[in-house]
Amino acid sequence: MRQNPSFAMTDIAELRRLIEANPWMTLVSQTEDGLVASHYAVLLDDERDDLTIVGHMGKPDDMIHGLGERELLVVVQGPHGYISPGWYGGGSQVPTWNFVSAHLSGVPEVLTAEENLVVLEKLVERFESRMPDPRLMWTPPNDPDFVRRLEHGTVGFRLTPTKVVAKRKLSQNKTPEVVETILAELSGDGPYANPSLVAEMRRAHDALADGRRSHS
Template sequence: MRQNPSFAFTDTAELRRVIAEHPWVTLVSHTDDGLVASHYAVLLDEDRDDLTIVGHVGRPDDMIHGLGERELLVVVQGPHGYISPGWYGDVASVPTWNFVSIHLAGVPEILTPEENLDVLERLVERFESSMPTPRPMWEAPNDPDFVRKLERGTVGFRLTPTRVVAKRKLSQNKSDEVVDTVIAELEAGGSPYADHRLAGEMRRAHDALRSAREGRA
C-alpha cells in the first residue's frame, strides 16, 4: 500500500478501534503455489493492548496458508466510498475514493485447542450479543461434543504484527470548508453514495487535525 505522509495512520488506539469495528478481514499468504487469500473474522487479543489479533481458519486453510510457518498478511478494510468532484465546488477536480485500511503482517502463533475454544467462544459472544435472543456457543441445543467437534475442524492463531502499514485517506488535503461539504454529502439521505460510517471517520480525522492546528496556534 503506497504511503503518503498526509494520510499516515499510526495512533494505536485508533487502529485498535478500526480493527474492533471491522473484524471481517482478508488473510493473504505467499506460498509455493503462489498467492492465496481467505476471509475470516478476527478479534483483538483481550490480554494485550497492542495490535495483536486472534482468530481461526477452517481446515484445510491452515495447510493452504502454511499457517504458523510463513508470514501472513491480514488486511483490515474500514469504511470506504466514492467522493464526487462535484462536492469540491466549481474548481478543476477529479473523483477519488476515501478509505481506511490497515495491513498487519507477521508469522502467526498456532493456538492450543483450549485457546482456540476460548477464541471461538469470544467470536460467538461478540456477534450474538447484539441479537434479541443471544445463542451462546456452549448452550443447548449445542452440547460439549458438538462444540469440541467444531473446534477440531478449525485452527486458531494469534498474530502479533511485526509490520504495520495503515492509511487513512479522508480528504486531509482539502480545506475545512470542502471537508464539511463532503461529510454533509455522505450523510445526505438522497445521495447514492451516502455512507454515515465513512462520514464519521472523516469527522474523527478532521477533528484531530483541527485540534492539532489549534494546539500549535
C-alpha cells in the same frame, strides 16, 4: 499499500478502534502456488493492549496458508466511499475514493486446542450476545462433543504484527470549505450517502483541528 505521510494512521488507540469495529478481514499468504486469500472474523486479543489479533481458519485453509510457517497479511477495511469531483468546486478535478484501511503482517502463532476453544467462544459471544436470545457456543442444544468437533475442524492463531501500514485518506488535503461540502453530500440522500464514512471524516478532521489548536 503505499503510504503517504499526510494520510498515515499511527495512533495505537485509533488502530485498535478500527480493528474492533471491522472484524471481517482478508487474510493473504504467499504460497508455492501463488497468492491465496481467505476471509474470516478476527478479534483483538483482549489480554494485550497492542495490535495483537486472534482468530481461526477452517481446515484445510490452515494448510493452504502454511499457518504458523510463513508470513500472513491481514487486511482490515474500514469505512470507504466514492468522492465526486463535482464536490470540489471549480477547476480541473478527478474523482477519488476516501477510505480507512490497515495492513497487519507477521508470522502467526498457532494456538493449542484449548486456546482455540477460548477464541471460538469469544468470537461467538462477540456477535451472538447482541441477539435477543443469544445462542452461545456452549448453549444447548450444543453439547460438549459438538463443540469439540467444531474446534477440531478449525485452527486458531494469534498474530502480533511485525509490520503495520495503516492509512486514513479522508480529504485531509482539502480546504475546510471543500470538506464541509463533501460531508454534506455524504450526509444527504444522494446516491453516495455514507453515514459511516461521514463519522470517520469528522473524527479525523476534529483530530486535525485539535492538533492545530495545540500548536498555535
